[in-house]
Amino acid sequence: MPVDPGYGERLARRVSSLYATAELTLLRRIANALAQGIEAPEWASVKLAQLDLLRARIGQELDAVTEQAVGEVRAVIGQAFQAGQALAVADLDTIDLEQRLPPARAAAVERLAAETLQVVRPVGPRLLRATQDIYQQVVAEASANVVLGAQTRREAAQHALDRLTRSGVRGFRDSAGRNWTAETYTEMAVRTGTGQAAIQGHVDQLQANGLDLIVVSDSPRECKVCRPWEGKVLSLSGGVVGTIERESLTDGRMVRVKVAGTLDEARSDGLFHPNCRHSTSAYLPGATRLPTKTADTDARVAEEQRQRYLERQVRAWKTREATALDDTTARAARAKVRAYQARIRSHLDATDGLTRKSAREQVGRAR
Numbered sequence: 001m002p003v004d005p006g007y008g009e010r011l012a013r014r015v016s017s018l019y020a021t022a023e024l025t026l027l028r029r030i031a032n033a034l035a036q037g038i039e040a041p042e043w044a045s046v047k048l049a050q051l052d053l054l055r056a057r058i059g060q061e062l063d064a065v066t067e068q069a070v071g072e073v074r075a076v077i078g079q080a081f082q083a084g085q086a087l088a089v090a091d092l093d094t095i096d097l098e099q100r101l102p103p104a105r106a107a108a109v110e111r112l113a114a115e116t117l118q119v120v121r122p123v124g125p126r127l128l129r130a131t132q133d134i135y136q137q138v139v140a141e142a143s144a145n146v147v148l149g150a151q152t153r154r155e156a157a158q159h160a161l162d163r164l165t166r167s168g169v170r171g172f173r174d175s176a177g178r179n180w181t182a183e184t185y186t187e188m189a190v191r192t193g194t195g196q197a198a199i200q201g202h203v204d205q206l207q208a209n210g211l212d213l214i215v216v217s218d219s220p221r222e223c224k225v226c227r228p229w230e231g232k233v234l235s236l237s238g239g240v241v242g243t244i245e246r247e248s249l250t251d252g253r254m255v256r257v258k259v260a261g262t263l264d265e266a267r268s269d270g271l272f273h274p275n276c277r278h279s280t281s282a283y284l285p286g287a288t289r290l291p292t293k294t295a296d297t298d299a300r301v302a303e304e305q306r307q308r309y310l311e312r313q314v315r316a317w318k319t320r321e322a323t324a325l326d327d328t329t330a331r332a333a334r335a336k337v338r339a340y341q342a343r344i345r346s347h348l349d350a351t352d353g354l355t356r357k358s359a360r361e362q363v364g365r366a367r
């Protein structure tokens with residue numbers, strides 16, 4: 001039985017939703033601060049004088065978010081490891097094997113949590129810096145454009161705010177140079193960590209019971225880099241590669257199995273990359289049926305893309321609402337949020353098998 005890819009997503013959301021909520025709160029806070037006294041002649045200098053206080057308050061809020069996130073990361077990594085172990089136990093139950101438990105692996109779990117925390121901990125301070133930059137930039141642009149006389153100050157400030165927050169608060173760049181928001185970035189980190197923890201728990205349990213072969217799952221939403229590994233049998237130890245014969249665990253006959261490589265090879269080839277949706281299950285000679293027809297259909301991919309597009313619109317308009325400097329703008333943005341939510345509902349009604357992902361409609365997602 002493979003680890004359900006949605007499981008890691010749900011665990012990761014327990015951390016990333018903390019940042020999605022925090023970001024919306026911060027944006028609302030700076031929009032309110034900017035709107036206050038916006039008609040007054042000394043607005044720009046008052047706003048800059050208020051920056052220190054605003055920064056201190058936002059910094060405190062983000063420290064609390066970080067503390068909560070650290071606790072959640074430790075909890076979800078531990079849970080994912082145990083879930084991986086439990087799935088291996090279920091795999092082994094199908095062949096009625098007397099099971100041995102592996103030695104306790106607290107250190108392995110702590111190491112995986114520490115790796116994830118290395119990515120998650122700096123997010124708060126960076127979010128603080130990014131919000132502060134947006135605030136200063138809006139003050140600067142609004143003052144400059146009003147001097148030119150083309151716009152009122154409110155219009156100029158709203159214009160700058162919209163442009164700077166159009167796709168959430170950016171500022172998290174990964175090693176491939178892609179730009180993420182706090183939410184998508186932490187989700188990626190935690191999903192990667194929980195995915196690795198689940199696989200580690202699974203592998204540990206299988207190896208403790210003398211099993212060496214696993215199968216890579218067939219993900220309904222596959223990633224290009226993992227596509228060649230879908231449904232393939234891998235060796236944990238690396239002891240066997242190529243076509244081999246193994247005794248069936250059900251009736252004792254010999255069965256031929258093609259071992260495509262080792263788990264380490266598949267990993268260095270990109271399998272189980274950040275945000276990967278694949279997982280593993282035990283390969284039990286004679287009992288495991290390998291998946292066939294693992295490719296996604298084009299129609300399915302198009303439906304998915306349409307859903308992602310509509311979700312991005314919902315998130316964009318939610319940000320717009322949080323950063324509105326007056327009621328009319330906020331009302332118009334709210335109406336757009338509702339309209340796109342209705343379109344998502346009818347899209348899902350018209351397509352088979354897609355499920356609504358409310359968390360994806362939250363602010364700040366990259367996909």
Ligand SMILES: [Zn+2]
Nearest residue numbers: 223226276277
């Ligand atoms: Zn993948």
